[in-house]
Amino acid sequence: MQSSNLRGLRLALIGFGASLLAACGGGAGGGLSGAAPPGMAAPTACTNCGGALVTLTDAPGDFLSYIVNVVSLQLTRADGTTVQTLPMTTTVDFSQLANLSEIVSAAQVPAGSYVSASITLDYSSATIVVDNGSGGVTIAANQIIDGQTMQPLVKPNSTMTLSLSLPAGAPLVVTPGTVANLALDFNLAASNAITPSTTNPSTVTVNPVLTGSLVPDQSKQIRVRGSLVSTDATAGTYTVDVHPFDDDSGNSGQYTVATTPTTSFTINGVNYTGAAGLAELATNPASTMTVAYGTLDKTTMAFTATNVQAGSSVVGASRDGIQGSVLARSGDTVTLADDDVMHAQLANDMHYVPQVIATIGSGTTVTELGRSGAYNIQDISVGQRVQFTGKLATDASGNATLDASTGSAMLLPTRITGTVGTVGVGSLTLALQSIDGQPAASFNFSGTGSTSAQDALAATYVAVLPAALSTSSLTPGTTVSLQGFVAPFGSAPPDFNATTVVDFGNAQAEVAMHWPAPGEIAPFAILTDAQASIGPGMLTAADEFSMHSALTEIHAPLLSVGLTLTPDMAASNPKFVIIHQVSEKANSYTTFNDFVTALIAELNGTTGMVGLAAAGPYDAATSTISVDQMIVMMND
Numbered sequence: 001m002q003s004s005n006l007r008g009l010r011l012a013l014i015g016f017g018a019s020l021l022a023a024c025g026g027g028a029g030g031g032l033s034g035a036a037p038p039g040m041a042a043p044t045a046c047t048n049c050g051g052a053l054v055t056l057t058d059a060p061g062d063f064l065s066y067i068v069n070v071v072s073l074q075l076t077r078a079d080g081t082t083v084q085t086l087p088m089t090t091t092v093d094f095s096q097l098a099n100l101s102e103i104v105s106a107a108q109v110p111a112g113s114y115v116s117a118s119i120t121l122d123y124s125s126a127t128i129v130v131d132n133g134s135g136g137v138t139i140a141a142n143q144i145i146d147g148q149t150m151q152p153l154v155k156p157n158s159t160m161t162l163s164l165s166l167p168a169g170a171p172l173v174v175t176p177g178t179v180a181n182l183a184l185d186f187n188l189a190a191s192n193a194i195t196p197s198t199t200n201p202s203t204v205t206v207n208p209v210l211t212g213s214l215v216p217d218q219s220k221q222i223r224v225r226g227s228l229v230s231t232d233a234t235a236g237t238y239t240v241d242v243h244p245f246d247d248d249s250g251n252s253g254q255y256t257v258a259t260t261p262t263t264s265f266t267i268n269g270v271n272y273t274g275a276a277g278l279a280e281l282a283t284n285p286a287s288t289m290t291v292a293y294g295t296l297d298k299t300t301m302a303f304t305a306t307n308v309q310a311g312s313s314v315v316g317a318s319r320d321g322i323q324g325s326v327l328a329r330s331g332d333t334v335t336l337a338d339d340d341v342m343h344a345q346l347a348n349d350m351h352y353v354p355q356v357i358a359t360i361g362s363g364t365t366v367t368e369l370g371r372s373g374a375y376n377i378q379d380i381s382v383g384q385r386v387q388f389t390g391k392l393a394t395d396a397s398g399n400a401t402l403d404a405s406t407g408s409a410m411l412l413p414t415r416i417t418g419t420v421g422t423v424g425v426g427s428l429t430l431a432l433q434s435i436d437g438q439p440a441a442s443f444n445f446s447g448t449g450s451t452s453a454q455d456a457l458a459a460t461y462v463a464v465l466p467a468a469l470s471t472s473s474l475t476p477g478t479t480v481s482l483q484g485f486v487a488p489f490g491s492a493p494p495d496f497n498a499t500t501v502v503d504f505g506n507a508q509a510e511v512a513m514h515w516p517a518p519g520e521i522a523p524f525a526i527l528t529d530a531q532a533s534i535g536p537g538m539l540t541a542a543d544e545f546s547m548h549s550a551l552t553e554i555h556a557p558l559l560s561v562g563l564t565l566t567p568d569m570a571a572s573n574p575k576f577v578i579i580h581q582v583s584e585k586a587n588s589y590t591t592f593n594d595f596v597t598a599l600i601a602e603l604n605g606t607t608g609m610v611g612l613a614a615a616g617p618y619d620a621a622t623s624t625i626s627v628d629q630m631i632v633m634m635n636d
Contacts, residue, residue, distance in 0.1 A: 004136035034158040049108040051179035051253075052172070053301050054085055054117075055216060056104045056244075058097040058186050064136040064437065065129040065190055065352035066094040069122040070245075071103060071159065074184075077112045078171065085109070088250030089122070093352075096184055096323065099413060101183065101217055101296075102379045103224040103303075107253035113171035114295035117182060117381070118163040121208070127352045130194055130201040131437050135200065136354065139204050145354045147207035148192070158544045162208035167219060172214065179301040211503030221370065224255055224303060225291045228310070231282040240290055244315045250288065254409070257292045258304045264372040266408055268311040269365050273372050281310055289314045291370055308371050311367065311631070313389060313408045320392040322356050322402055325436050326384050329489055333360045333407070334380060336388075337438060350440060353400045358388055361405035364578070368411040368485065381489035382445050383435045383496070385412040396484035417481045421460060425473050427494060430480070432461040456495040463496040474501075509549035509625050511563065512611075513542040513556075517609020519635040524561065527600060529593040532630075534612075535562045549618045564624040568616045571628035578602060581634045592627070599632060608635045 014395035052075060062413055073086035142152045151157060164184070166172060174180045186208070193205040216222070226240030227248075236259050242252040265277025272280050281290070291314050294305040315321030324336035336356045366375040380386060380387045381507030394400060418430030418440075432440040449455035456462075463482055465471060474480060484498040493512040515523070520541070526533040539545065539556040547554040568574065576595035589595040603609065611633035616626045 050174040072120040090247035100157040106255035124158035384486040518609035568626035
């Protein structure tokens with residue numbers, strides 16, 4: 001990302017965060033009653049408390065690693081009362097939260113309306129690795145810059161606080177016997193400017209952006225980590241003291257995890273399913289560390305696990321851990337890249353290692369995130385993203401190694417990107433460009449095929465799709481991104497089993513632009529209930545402009561006919577927002593017609609528009625975005 005994009009993207013994301021909050025209303029879950037909300041432990045010292053379930057995620061950025069310390073996460077009530085929901089400093093790699101939301105607090109807090117949230121980050125021991133497309137570049141500590149002071153983020157000036165003020169009409173409402181959710185997003189792409197470019201990075205300038213919603217993000221897996229308190233075989237649940245990320249100290253409240261007959265358990269290196277897993281968990285002592293992945297009900301805030309790890313199977317509990325993409329495999333030796341390393345012996349110690357050699361064996365327990373079933377080490381193939389536990393060491397050449405022969409491996413959803421070659425019934429071939437951000441040329445596919453002649457080839461990479469995924473819009477030359485799991489080692493073809501498809505030929509575009517104060521009093525060439533059109537001159541007059549469609553960045557001068565914004569009639573939950581910059585108020589609308597009516601009234605000949613952001617399907621031939629989200633910022 002170029003530094004000139006930053007402010008426009010900040011505008012877009014702050015605005016969309018405001019629109020989500022304005023549209024959602026109060027945060028209490030419906031139909032909840034009793035001394036404590038479902039999933040939340042009863043308060044021990046607070047008689048007028050409710051549950052505040054706080055999750056944290058990250059929108060993707062151009063980073064292989066973004067490790068910082070989270071020092072504080074506070075909620076502020078309307079009367080000024082502050083509540084600390086993260087009692088201990090913990091180390092987090094935000095780049096690993098792009099496809100995951102972490103429950104960071106399930107605390108009981110005093111009832112009331114909470115009007116803001118803030119998170120404090122410490123960069124004094126940060127590790128930031130920019131994805132330059134060829135292995136990554138680690139940014140020197142003195143080149144991680146505070147965007148406000150333009151000074152390095154080093155001690156004693158190494159902390160930054162990100163604040164989110166909730167709209168006056170939509171606070172986080174906590175009432176006794178209910179649970180309110182605040183889903184926070186520290187957006188890497190919007191918060192960091194990489195200069196001079198992502199392919200030749202030397203400096204990262206940080207201008208933090210924190211957005212939020214009162215509704216959990218259900219597009220991502222939710223993770224809850226904590227020490228075991230109790231189990232309930234009748235209810236099919238267990239309760240933990242929440243310890244988010246990889247911190248074993250402190251306590252961020254108690255939370256109850258529901259399981260099902262298909263929940264997959266890995267406990268002390270042994271696999272179980274359903275009730276058998278819960279029964280085995282019950283034999284473990286209190287304070288046994290657990291990690292659960294699953295889904296969060298947006299109404300009740302109840303969490304249901306698809307996968308549970310416990311005891312020595314938890315990364316950092318008593319075994320070291322790594323997470324990365326398999327670059328190559330030879331027998332039981334696996335080479336991984338883009339690795340986060342966690343040492344069990346060193347509390348809360350996480351760092352980035354470009355490459356690790358892992359050893360697996362018949363004693364390696366294998367599971368797959370989000371699914372139950374029987375898996376083994378043959379499911380660990382080239383390209384697959386994996387989380388291993390085992391014993392870290394360094395070989396004679398100084399290379400990092402991990403012995404996972406008696407440890408565990410969790411197969412994680414893997415994203416591949418490429419251009420379509422041929423399309424068959426339920427399958428397609430790709431000219432593979434990348435796997436989880438690593439260029440295709442980095443992978444050695446030897447051994448992936450059922451014979452050497454059938455080893456996977458980047459030029460003709462074969463993916464199969466479930467019947468529910470249509471290939472009707474995919475044509476040769478179309479750029480697509482697939483998420484799923486790599487086929488077992490030695491079984492190709494096919495090479496990849498897809499679960500989702502993003503057709504970049506029909507992908508959404510995102511645009512953000514900013515004009516200097518006092519703004520533009522007539523920014524639109526046409527403004528009706530059918531369209532809002534911006535002429536090419538107005539686009540180039542913006543002091544900051546950013547537009548992306550699929551994998552392509554579009555510059556304002558290329559939009560020679562301007563840009564037209566029309567309502568997306570197929571959008572299921574459109575959001576339109578007008579933000580008033582001076583008064584710091586926002587108005588949201590559910591229809592494009594109401595939005596335009598209000599916007600025409602705002603553009604009264606004296607009030608200028610200083611910013612615009614929109615997202616939706618893009619038609620390059622007509623330079624039109626069918627917007628399902630649009631925000632403007634007025635200078636009033």
